[in-house]
Amino acid sequence: MENILLIISNAATIFFTLIISLTLIIPRITMKKYILLSTVVTIMLVLPYAVDMYLNGIASATNKILITISIPSFLYFFLVSKYRNGKVIFAFCFGDMVMLTIGTGCGILSTLCGGNIWVLFFGRLLLAPVAEFLILKLMRSFYQIVSEKDKSGWWLIAAISVLFYIILVYSGSNPAPIKDRPADFPLYIAFIAAMGLTFVVIFRTIATQQKIIRYEQTEKLMTIQLHSFENTIKTLEQNEKKFRIIRHDLKHYENGLLSLAQNGSREDILEFINNAAEIVPIDEPVHYCESTALNSILTFYLGLAKEADCNVEIKFQLSFALPVKDIELCMVFANAIENAIHACQKISDSSKRKIRITCLDSPQFVLEVANTYAENIRLDESGVPISTEKNHGYGTQSILAFAEKYHALVDYDMNGEWFKLRVLISN
Structure with a gap:
């Protein structure tokens, strides 16, 4: 009975070791193919190992684990990984280190409980899926974002991982398994704690550096966009003035045409109409709110939406008193609508391209901005869309920078066919 429990717990440990590493790897193939292929490979590695333990003994199977599992699994990770560098080495070592820590930790706890096999069995079977769940929920998204954004320093992180891995394996098995060396328990536990703390410090440092870089980039982006919007607003305001002038002049043309109709010849009337037709009035901007800048930006970008065959619905209840500077609010509207247009343009059926814009100023x-979408949208651990396209994603960063500046709440939500962005600002 004890042997069966050890075989099951060892096989489960190997299974979750592979799953953790597979969770961290960014595949170069589609996710559907990756999941299917990884399932097959995991079964092909774990099942023979379990049979080998049953037929030839746990010690014999464990002695061959480097050849039967470690090397084949690493080769598989290397083949399917998008990045064939230090990142795949880290993912491989990290999965092993997590499960080695759980395995040896349960062994130590079993020894402290008088060699109780049930403590070892249930400890491994319960802690392994918990570790996988925590990594999936708390680490995977952040790690993959870091992998995509940070291109340097991974060989150093891989070297640290390999060093920790070697020390963990060697100290856990020499001169005897750690569960049989109670005197070394404190030192071994201290090493595991130091190892975990080291990785926490490494990734917190990377996250801080990325945040600083992102803020610097966003600040530059906001400055550029502000200048761009100021120029756009000036152009739109000039067009609006031209429209007023044209509308004023049309009264004189109407009077002239009426006079010619009463007294002039047919040729004079046609000549007058041809001359008047040279003045082509621009479309009169729709009045959405009292802010000239915001009204102009809305007119411009909603015009772009209509040019992209998007069906636009808009509901505005906005007074003149805006909670923030109108030029910066213009940037939020422009980026949000532009992102919505970009998402809608990926829908082949133009009748399904829909954008809904709602803006209220009371009580807050x-x-x-809601839009239909065709492709699945990836969100990071904070619920913010992740852009995988080159030269895209800056609009989202700009909106987040705005929210950071004004302590606004930004929320992204996918509900059925609609993707929604909500921005809430306290008055």
Whole structure:
């Protein structure tokens, strides 16, 4: 009975070791193929190992684990990984280190409980899926974002991982298994704690550096966009003035045409109409709110939406008193609508391209831009969309920078066919 329990717990440990590493790897193939292929490979590695333990003994199977599992699994990780560098080495070592820590930790706990096999069995079977769940929920998204954004320093992180891995394996098995060396328990536990703390410090440092870089980039981006919007607003305001002038002049043309109709010849009337036709009035901007800048930006970008064959619905209840500077609010509207247009353009059926814009200023300022979408949208651990396209994603960063500056709440939500962005600003 004890032997069966050890075989099951050892096989489960290997299974979750592979799953953790597979969770961290960013595949070069589609996710569907990756999951299917990884399932097959995991079964092909774990099942023979379990049979080998049953037929030839746990010690014999464990002595061959480097050849039967470690090397084949690493080769598989290397083949399917998008990045064939230090990142795949880290993912491989990290999965092993997590499960080695759980395995040896349960062994130590079993020894402290008088060699109780049930403590070892249930400890491994319960802690392994918990570790996988925590890594999936708390680490995977952040790690993959870091992998995509940070291209340097991974060989150093891989070297640290390999060093920790070697020390963990060697100290856990020499001169005897750690569960049989109670005197070394404190030192071994201290090493595991130091190892975990080292990785926490490494990734917190990377996250801090990325945040600083992102803020610097966003600040530059906001400055560029502000200048761009100021120029756009000036152009739109000039067009609006031209429209007023044209509308004023049309009264004189109407009077002239009426006079010619009463007294002039047919040729004079046609000549007058041809001359008047040279003045082509621009479309009169729709009045959404009292802010000239915001009204102009909305007119411009909603015009782009209509040019992209998007069906636009808009609901505005906005007074003149805006909670923030109108030029910066213009940037939020422009980026949000532009992102919505970009998402809608990926829908082949133009009848399904829909954008809904809602803006209310009571009791709090709320902006919601909703759009239909064709492709699955990836969100990071904070619920923010992740852009995988080159030269995209800056609009989202700009909106987040705005929210950071004004302590606004930003929420992204996917509900059925709609993807929604909500921005809430306290008045």
